[in-house]
Amino acid sequence: MIGMGGRHNWRLTSVDSFILCLLILLVQSIPAHQEGFISIKCCGGEGQTDSSSITWISDDQWYPDETGCQNIARASSDNYTTGHDKVRYFYLGNSEKRCYSLPTTPDRDYLIRGTFPFSNSVVGSVSSTFDVLVGVTPIDLVDSSGESQVEGIFRATDQYIDFCLVQETGDPYISQLELRPLSDDSSYLDGKDSTVLLKLVDRVDLGNNGIPIRFPDDPHDRIWTSQDTERVSLSAITTINNTISKTVAKVPLKVLETAITNEYSFQFLYIDLETRDCNYTIFLHFFELDDNVRPGQRVFDIYINNEKQQANFDIKENGSNYSELALNVTANGSLNLTLARVENKSKFGPILNAYEIMQVRQWVEGTHHRDVRVMDRVKDGLLQQNKGSKKLEGWSGDPCQPSSWDGLACHYSNGSTIITKLDISSSQLQGQIPTMISQLTYLKELNLSNNGFTGKIPEFARSSTLTAV
Secondary structure (H helix, E strand, C coil), X not given: CXXXXXXXXXCCCHHHHHHHHHHHHHHHHCCHHHCCCEEEECXXXXXXXXXXXXXXXXXXXXXXXXXXXEEECCCCCCCCCCCCCEEEECCCCCCCEEEEEEECCCCCEEEEEEEECCHHHECCCCCCEEEEEECCEEEEEEECCCCEEEEEEEECCCCEEEEEEEEEECCCEECEEEEEXXXXXXXXXXXXXXXXXXXXXXXXXXXXXXXXXXXXXXXXXXXXXXXXXXXXXCXXXXXXXCCCCCCCCCCCHHHHCEEEECCCEEEEEECCCCCCCEEEEEEEEEECCCCCCCCCCCEEEEEECCEEEEEEEEHHHHCCCEEEEEEEEEECCCEEEEEEECCCCCCCCCEECEEEEEEEEECCCCECHHHHHXXXXXXXXXXXXXXXXXHHHCCCCCCCCCCCCCCXXXXXXXXXXXXXXXXXXXXXXXXXXXXXXXXXXXXXXXXXXXXXEECCECCCCCCCCCCEC
16 A cells, blocks of 8 residues: 655756756767767768768767667768768657756757758658757647758757657658857847747858858858859849958858849848748848958948848948848848849948847747656656556656646646646556655645555645645
């Protein structure tokens, strides 16, 4: 018979312990010039170094089972998999999720990027769709009919961040996962805070017709791709390039060494955006590559969706060859960016070296922090005696969002999501009952029956809301 009583001896949570061990491993295995980088090749080997000198680790620390490992049958583009030839599938039930918890430093900005190959490149694959979440914030829907890369920028609020795949149809999968700390002077979240997430729409190095630029040219390993000619509305675009020895800029010098220009104007068209009102931030990067241009000789206006956002823009107005702009707009389904020379005022037409388009997404708050920590400890305690449990394997990421773990019921109250029910009856579990269960402050129902548990149900505080055991 299971009785009441007992006190809890505090220890590290499974998440805290995992982060500590992972940090030690990363410090030992990653070169100093990649400090803070986490580069994961799913189903890959340890310590692999690619053509960009990035050192990769396997994801077997998160998922040691190789059942879901599949080979990629064709070589993928350099933009995406950097030559990696494997993918991990997760065979899940409806709306289940699997997450990778990665260590972060609170109040620091990070770039996070997942790579998802085209399903036809994977041996034996079937079509699937699944949501990608950063924390519990949806960032994209991956459709296996096309190869994709999902990237976001966020400000950390905790010692870890979850990157999750949530099943919709078929089986979710992933080939690579990357986390990159950004420098303290990063301007992506200027004027914003930890309540938003930036989703990358495009990052373009204009005038570059070669391979994408990334680390080590970009110390933050942003991937700058060459321009899509179908997005440029004018054919009379001139590509110019020059060598830059030194300048103060927030983008790699190699990116600034090429640009496009036109005598009158040019435009970029995006007609495949989400068909709802969404907020976007467009970052424009300028460097005057023509040494003959003087202040006041290249002046142009900048329009977004035919509305003037910046009038009489002059790169050299403040005496520097480099300038950048961040423009905030709302768009529905499409976006056009136009640069046009100011008539009767400018000798030269507009120039642009690079741009980035980010969709601004509202950060979704996860489950109450205390309940998350407690459930991590409960899971850790159960796993000690129940390794291989399918129920516990499904306990991944946030306990309640976007859907609750099997056996939990959650409720939104006073601005937070809380855990109100824990039912793990008939789950073929054994061992000691985790005493941390008593720390679930808002728990109303608890059912541990029909298992092989020993010991007593821990004593709950008098202030507990528990009504049924």
